[in-house]
Amino acid sequence: MEEQFSEECVDSGIHEECGVFGAYDFDGNDIASTVYYGLFALQHRGQESCGIAVSDTNGPKKNIQVHKGMGLVNEVFSSENLEKLKGNISVGHVRYSTAGSSTRENAQPLVLNYYKGTLALAHNGNLVNALELREELEKTGAIFQTTIDSEVIAYHVAKERISSATAEEAVLAAMRKLKGAYSLIVMSPRKLIGARDPFGFRPLCIGKRDNTYFLTSETCALDTVGAEFVRDVEPGEVVTLTPSGIVSNRELCFKDSSKQARCIFEYIYFARPDAVIDGVGVYASRIKAGRFLAMDSPVEADMVVGVPESGNPAAQGYAMESGIPYGTAFIKNSYVGRTFIKPKQSMRESSVQVKLNVLKDAVKGKRIVMIDDSIVRGTTCHRIVRMLKDAGAKEVHVRISSPPFLHPCYFGTDIPSEDQLIAYGKTLDEIRDSIEADTLAYLGMERLKELNNGLPYCDACFSGNYPIEPPTQDIRGEQG
Amino acid sequence: MEEQFSEECVDSGIHEECGVFGAYDFDGNDIASTVYYGLFALQHRGQESCGIAVSDTNGPKKNIQVHKGMGLVNEVFSSENLEKLKGNISVGHVRYSTAGSSTRENAQPLVLNYYKGTLALAHNGNLVNALELREELEKTGAIFQTTIDSEVIAYHVAKERISSATAEEAVLAAMRKLKGAYSLIVMSPRKLIGARDPFGFRPLCIGKRDNTYFLTSETCALDTVGAEFVRDVEPGEVVTLTPSGIVSNRELCFKDSSKQARCIFEYIYFARPDAVIDGVGVYASRIKAGRFLAMDSPVEADMVVGVPESGNPAAQGYAMESGIPYGTAFIKNSYVGRTFIKPKQSMRESSVQVKLNVLKDAVKGKRIVMIDDSIVRGTTCHRIVRMLKDAGAKEVHVRISSPPFLHPCYFGTDIPSEDQLIAYGKTLDEIRDSIEADTLAYLGMERLKELNNGLPYCDACFSGNYPIEPPTQDIRGEQG
Amino acid sequence: MEEQFSEECVDSGIHEECGVFGAYDFDGNDIASTVYYGLFALQHRGQESCGIAVSDTNGPKKNIQVHKGMGLVNEVFSSENLEKLKGNISVGHVRYSTAGSSTRENAQPLVLNYYKGTLALAHNGNLVNALELREELEKTGAIFQTTIDSEVIAYHVAKERISSATAEEAVLAAMRKLKGAYSLIVMSPRKLIGARDPFGFRPLCIGKRDNTYFLTSETCALDTVGAEFVRDVEPGEVVTLTPSGIVSNRELCFKDSSKQARCIFEYIYFARPDAVIDGVGVYASRIKAGRFLAMDSPVEADMVVGVPESGNPAAQGYAMESGIPYGTAFIKNSYVGRTFIKPKQSMRESSVQVKLNVLKDAVKGKRIVMIDDSIVRGTTCHRIVRMLKDAGAKEVHVRISSPPFLHPCYFGTDIPSEDQLIAYGKTLDEIRDSIEADTLAYLGMERLKELNNGLPYCDACFSGNYPIEPPTQDIRGEQG
């Protein structure tokens, strides 16, 4: 995603909302530090806040402990506070950073006390009927202490639990009321439950290491903790990990799997390249996207480069297909952290370029194919094209490994409103001109289906075809 | 309170639970920094966590902002985060430090979203029916995210608000269900409401500075912010500050004011000496207590000393009445803060005395009257007597400015269980022997009524006469 | 010292510069944590920065380790960094806070590598010939990395060490060149050396606990660590603690002890009341000063109060002598720490009084004798008198337990320049009027000699009689 490399636009890229990671050690060993490492592998899914909740299945039933805070996993957890999280069942969460409601209150996992005891909940996704559900609850006297959808989900689970025989039945009953995108991990004092909405917008999978079982947003987190991938949680499935085994409930799965709607942008940008979602390797998808661009929009050039880091795999694919050498045009400064002091406006835009620098020597006099995964507002893309040209590039041919963004997303991606999207209401030539590229091409809509091996997907942000009808008024709740 | 001067027992003294402070600037100026200074004056009522919530009466109706954290006012607030709290109506809270549930989640003010909007709530006191109320709510599906009584109160206010015409009516309706001690400040986006339980266990008063009105636990916080004292909120009264004036509702006040039950220990120890509660100056109460001790339990001696700081006023009273000179026997090190590293057990108890030192020169060869406000477990009192004797004191006569603790408190004081109280099941001589004093005397029960000028008070911790029947099972909720 | 209780003037009081604390465990146990507790007892002598250096006498000869930082002992040391300081010989230092050169570089102990190895040095005092000595060294190519006198001393010790047989001889040789006030602790890898200038401006004494010996500025630090007082280091004496015993060298002691010049202000204000300096108890000195004021400047009144905390002992003495009851008029807020956010100027001076509050009830309608240890600029004294009058005091009679400040100090006290001193060029009546007191009296010059039992003392700040000729130009170096 281009925007993250520009000082001015550093927070304006498109973000995934959240990552979830749960673990259950059936041998009874403390597991929080494993969850800590798992969250590191999901950090790209959320940098605003994070948290870990634990329960000791041999302890009292109302003894879920949690540590949460604003910041990266690195910053929120110390060996001191991690050691205090005693328990063999745990759920963790990372949340992304927006300006608006970036508060400690909205950090997850949510831990709540209710009629039948306590539970912790971690959520990735976004409901489209959160507002209705919230109002309905409020009418009965409910109070909310956060502004996230996840609290609405938690309320429903707790409410349903009163009349349900088991926690997983309560989760199922709650899911019947939820509309939208959600991959959930619910921890009761003795169980770890995973659930994925019937559309399967967001990923969720199961792993195993010795006698410990895992639930996580992305497979790469399993690699990180040395666990084996077992299988994906199916869209609509509820999976319960208990000491007596793994129990699956598929009642809410679509009979017609073509109704499923995996977010295609997970493959294009969100997920880490080493993730495998529903059987499809993300790196391979991106290599393919690059190859398609080379097939469909070839150009004569001296070097193919990616906008780091997200553009690199597609650039490699383009190079493989076209035979044009793959090279590096940009150096990204990885030391620029969250506490970086932003340059004052008095330093001209062009003068301080701390985060991204052009490799002038590599670029000078060359015809460059520059690959990025998407263009949002266009300002950053424009700026990078200019950097290449200022460094002496003879031609800059921009290739985008996704179709143009034209519509908002209601399922957990913060694509800005239409009037801010460069592609909205513009022809391809107009876009090309506004970013000062020599040529510009996007990935064709028809290529998307090849990216994830034909699994049903959601491309609403490109096509406007929403798998669930979007809310008529502004969504008041926020993503989990 | 003795225990706070001993390394071993540093957290085992008796603590007040909370302090509340609210302000409403009818001229519309930002008021959070004034609340910050107000909380400093209440810091002795709670050092665990603190918070400030604000609302801008000219802003949108759902825009209450809050900053809370673990630690002292000093530590939680920086000029940076204070400046972000924009609004002319504000409520702040300080909470005390226990081991158990000293978590960020329990920090106040609570801010919640409910059917009619948002509200913030700060609470000082303890309910006796919190558990029943909580269970009742949970049966309807309510979830709780803290373990404090205050959340139960907030729920009731929110629930009643649905069918109430105004916020203050909702507060009144909620109060009808609450049993126990509570001084409340409730902030809605346009109003600041103060409420005190009919027994008046905890103090609450009104102040004014120019066009700004205040609600606070103690009058000294008004002095601190340069405000004038207006009047106390009466036990049972609900007071609403609105741009159109101050409205009072006394529906819940006892017709028979003799049913009121002000905590007498506020006068003896909790409140700051410069506070005036319900018209009675706290310093004067303590001087009186010292005088009574001198009248009722005289002794020949060379010097009267107080155990710093809480024993000093009564020691001054004793000196005034007896004519024995008042002196200083202990130097307290005020630099020993929360992050102080406790001496390891390998350093013998007697060897490292960082917090309190005896003034050997002043004590040597003298007959000392040593005044303290109370004895809880007796270990610290014993230790201090020993320090005096080791320093060469010829005699140590201990005088305690309250009767012996014999019963737990259910109204907001953390008096330990009976088996930990030194006075429980012991004769006066046995207590005296166990602390190695030459003589020992407590303030007589009959003197208590003179301490607060005859206002009805609660002395249950001494007498066992509870104004409200205590709960039959352990209280699950916690104090606000 | 009055000024520390006023928001505006919080850093403008008179400060002691430094405290030193050294320890040598001949049994070879780690000693840094004991030094840590010792520094707590000296914290009033310096709050700017602190540090601890250690050497392991069984380790290599060049292995002095140090941890220093800006802030209180509390803030600079954690159990983590304290544990890393392994060694059985150690020296610590606290330094006071000024605006000017409050930098990490100036923190002590200084640790340096030189021809014969390494040494650490901690210094309390101020040289009058630091500038000349520094220039002399610089002419030979020396470089300085701090702006403190202590570095000049360290240089001389190191230089002399080249041609000296022992470290203590080097200290002696260096002392022959130093003019001014210095109490020193020098740690070589195997020895701990204490030295006090011949005038004895600043205190230094020896203590013992089991097989551990101590050097410290004040005896109260010995009490804190459970050590016994052995004796004071004499003015001019060099004391060496080695595994084979304590060796004393008195070559530089004045034969005529009447040349000694102990800072009388240590007794009046600087030292902690529980310190005993050269055999004279500080609390007793202050009681005496109060008694003298009562004898020499009596007045009819209802209550004697001290300006907290430094005025309290003299107020007790005044009460004892006069028979007027001792009471409390001011409540000081001990929670206001270094990170306290100062009120903006927009809040009027009078409106926010976070640090000090008047006990209105105790003061109203009374004739008050208010005791303080000194008046510097007069602004704070004035402000406090006004607070009493605003609270309804009928009369305020100010009694100061020292003579008026009229001259700068060159020996380690930061008395401001003459034009800032309220007493300079004013009659007593003029001073009284400017602080709006009803009457005002200072302690008489002739009383000073009685405060420390007839030991020779320096009263230059009152009398202008400097025991060493002051430097003709501004002192460039700074106090250690």
Add this chain to the structure above:
Amino acid sequence: MEEQFSEECVDSGIHEECGVFGAYDFDGNDIASTVYYGLFALQHRGQESCGIAVSDTNGPKKNIQVHKGMGLVNEVFSSENLEKLKGNISVGHVRYSTAGSSTRENAQPLVLNYYKGTLALAHNGNLVNALELREELEKTGAIFQTTIDSEVIAYHVAKERISSATAEEAVLAAMRKLKGAYSLIVMSPRKLIGARDPFGFRPLCIGKRDNTYFLTSETCALDTVGAEFVRDVEPGEVVTLTPSGIVSNRELCFKDSSKQARCIFEYIYFARPDAVIDGVGVYASRIKAGRFLAMDSPVEADMVVGVPESGNPAAQGYAMESGIPYGTAFIKNSYVGRTFIKPKQSMRESSVQVKLNVLKDAVKGKRIVMIDDSIVRGTTCHRIVRMLKDAGAKEVHVRISSPPFLHPCYFGTDIPSEDQLIAYGKTLDEIRDSIEADTLAYLGMERLKELNNGLPYCDACFSGNYPIEPPTQDIRGEQG
């Protein structure tokens, strides 16, 4: 450098020691924040500590201010402390992290007061005669407060300054005594002086932006602050920036430029790829190295991958030359920071791989050419080869873009002692076997000269041919 990607060996890679950055705004504007951004671009040269010193050429002559601290630029500087650094002339420094003497005292720039005033010094490199020079100075009474060579240099500059007409002459005179590697920036209150040792071991260059001039280790820092490259400082040259212009002194330059000895490892690994050193682009050097490997050590394979990030450019070169597609095999987690909690030994080595993950899909069944810049101990290289094989790679052919390390470096690189080097005393086959590669090849010694376009270079770490005789005993000083 391989080692930085492995949990166990995270601090055992080969490090550059330092980076320097200076700026002089002749228009008189504050410049510290520009230096702050410049240091970001040099952060890869040192992550242990950093600092910025400033002087205001319109202020008093003794007014150099400095802020230094342990940690990254990000961590040490806040907008608050940066704003306090007022001045239009400034020098900054980054230092690298070792276990040994990673103390605040060793942070640079050094700021010192000496006979003629004050100066600040920042140094990159390592002297071979530091010990002799230090002892010589110590014999005259000098004391040292750090353990870095830079203090020895500072002493000499200060000493020479006494008899020199100008600061730059003092620098020249000092340089006549120094043996070894040094790129220096010296700031006097009115001048900024750059100096590079005659061998030119470490880079140093000049830049310009409007009326501001810069000195910096690498050109990429000029790009970062929007400055143009002017020219390199020549080996042996002293350059003085003054308000009246840039003055060069080449007295110490070798007449025979073939004596110069640029560190060839700057091109291979240390410098950022976008740096240009003495006219040679670093990225181009690395591409060349990769091409040479492809020419000299070809192999049949399916994919070329780099060990991130340092192996990537050479891998691209190998791909270009060989025609084998360039791909990605490893995902590096960039969120793992300094406060990362290392996995306990109880988690098996293989189980937690937070920092580096293999892209299994991309690797499975493939013949891989894996490029890294060097092998030090071999443990990490071995581990990465194993990761590839475990992920299903059919063959792993290791190609190293430098010759084998066989000798220690005395000029500013922390190459470990010979017995720790995998190549020491082993045949190529033995090395290959120990890392379990299918084939292994290093860059040939004869190729080195082509990497930097024929400029004279130092390859002592590979060849043992030291341009300056190394010290006979262990070096006591440390790199600056």
